[in-house]
Amino acid sequence: KAGVTQTPRYLIKTRGQQVTLSCSPISGHRSVSWYQQTPGQGLQFLFEYFSETQRNKGNFPGRFSGRQFSNSRSEMNVSTLELGDSALYLCASSGGSYDNSPLHFGNGTRLTVT
Amino acid sequence: QQQVKQSPQSLIVQKGGISIINCAYENTAFDYFPWYQQFPGKGPALLIAIRPDVSEKKEGRFTISFNKSAKQFSLHIMDSQPGDSATYFCAAKRPKDISNFGNEKLTFGTGTRLTIIP
Numbered sequence: 001k002a003g004v005t006q007t008p009r010y011l012i013k014t015r016g017q018q019v020t021l022s023c024s025p026i027s028g029h030r031s032v033s034w035y036q037q038t039p040g041q042g043l044q045f046l047f048e049y050f051s052e053t054q055r056n057k058g059n060f061p062g063r064f065s066g067r068q069f070s071n072s073r074s075e076m077n078v079s080t081l082e083l084g085d086s087a088l089y090l091c092a093s094s095g096g097s098y099d100n101s102p103l104h105f106g107n108g109t110r111l112t113v114t
Numbered sequence: 115q116q117q118v119k120q121s122p123q124s125l126i127v128q129k130g131g132i133s134i135i136n137c138a139y140e141n142t143a144f145d146y147f148p149w150y151q152q153f154p155g156k157g158p159a160l161l162i163a164i165r166p167d168v169s170e171k172k173e174g175r176f177t178i179s180f181n182k183s184a185k186q187f188s189l190h191i192m193d194s195q196p197g198d199s200a201t202y203f204c205a206a207k208r209p210k211d212i213s214n215f216g217n218e219k220l221t222f223g224t225g226t227r228l229t230i231i232p
Contacts, residue, residue: 004157033219033220042203042222042223042224042225043158043203043205043220043222043225044222045219045220045221048219056219058219090157090158092157102148102160102163103148103160103220104160105150105157105158105159106157107155107156107157108157
């Protein structure tokens with residue numbers, strides 16, 4: 001079974017621009033979560049989608065948004081980029097069952113804002 | 115507010131030794147505590163997880179010890195090997211609502227960079 005796939009692996013953007021990151025979950029997984037990883041703050045939860053609906057949202061400004069498609073693929077968008085948005089953005093999928101189905105992470109998209 | 119505190123930030127252990135990483139949590143509603151291992155250039159991978167109804171869980175060389183009254187849990191890596199060199203994250207999660215079949219968010223510790231030296 002293929003793992004979680006994130007594209008692109010690397011991105012370089014300029015302040016003020018916007019960016020869209022893509023995530024394909026493991027086949028059959030319906031829950032997709034996004035995390036931001038930085039050296040200073042560690043792994044911070046952004047949001048979670050399940051069956052195209054946002055279930056949870058972390059403490060990030062409205063510039064960070066996401067969506068999930070009917071095939072469970074997800075995209076994350078960051079508008080009006082700031083230097084502090086430079087980070088590794090990780091997508092994780094799970095089966096979404098009632099039990100604690102483990103999160104499976106992709107290898108992330110490294111975003112650099114200059 | 116950091117709800118899961120992890121220590122140490124970095125750890126150097128000799129090959130064959132025991133690596134110990136500690137975490138403490140504040141929210142007593144947490145009921146699932148996984149540990150993740152992350153290698154450079156890769157995403158975190160689930161290593162082992164525990165629920166608070168048991169005090170210890172062992173999988174191969176990896177053991178989680180859990181102290182519910184102290185709100186602490188730790189990862190022990192026995193017979194540490196150079197291949198164990200990675201960053202380790204503890205995490206915690208609240209129980210799901212019965213009507214919510216999505217995955218609750220994980221609250222992560224700040225990570226421990228483990229280096230195993232020959």
